[in-house]
Amino acid sequence: MHHDTGAQMTRRQFGALTASVVASVTFAEACGGTEASAADDGRIAARPKTGTRTTAERGSHALGLGEGRDATLQIPASASDAPVPLLLLLHGANGGAAGILRRLGKAADDAGLAVLAPDSRGRTWDAVEGSYGRDVVFLNRALERVFDTVAVDPRRIAVGGFSDGASYAVSLGLINGDLFGKIAAFSPGFIVPRQPHGRPRIFISHGTEDQILPFDQCGKQIASDLKRLQYDVTFRDFRGGHDIPPDIAAAGMRWLAEPAG
Secondary structure, three states: OOOOOOOOOOHHHHHHHHOOOOOOEEOOOOOOOOEEOOOOOOOOOOOOOOOOOOOOOOEEEEOOOOOOOOEEEEEOOOOOOOOEEEEEEEOOOOOOHHHHHHHHOOHHHHOOOEEEEEOOOOOOOHHHHOOOOHHHHHHHHHHHHHHHHOOEEEEEEEEEEEOHHHHHHHHHHHHOOOOOOEEEEEOOOOOOOOOOOOOOEEEEEEEOOOOOOOOOOOHHHHHHHHHHOOOOEEEEEEOOOOOOOHHHHHHHHHHHHOOOO
């Protein structure tokens, strides 16, 4: 069974990221091991549209884009006709949209965030198992559907996730920083690099007693390396394991809801 483990990104690979090199890379084995392929660039083409009115109902509902593995859209109760901030929220390995939404509880709704929570096409996200591909295609479809039915504030579009979803969120967020102004990574394990775009701001949290993705080799190291690359990084550690404590979830959602500006 696949567990929510990944691999630490090496300094050499961060150098490749900085130089905008798209190449096949091999990750260190501090948190497991995986290999990235240069077959796909991880780019998302969907963009919010001007003049869109929110026709989607308040609350949560399925988008109806796939049988079994779909995507859930959650519109906050406080939403008005004004454009809302949007979070693309990614679950951990062997999980789904319902699980990650339960894990966050009311934090996103309390912060006034609209949330798009897709299901991965397989047991985890494509790049975690090797290369970008069918998940990027599905995320693009789901975002296009949301941008057609929800008035989204283009200055407040973010990507976030937990565990494997956090690793995927950081990876996609750096690649698509011209779409995502912010990234929220709750207990990430590694980064699958491609050519970066934009300069997104980044929130990372990690439990100091995490037995699945070790604190020092994963979240703390990722935050340190991204800071060295001059990204704006907010790092929150907490005493605990592989989790998103309620106060960390609330702080992360409030941070995401603020303008990226």
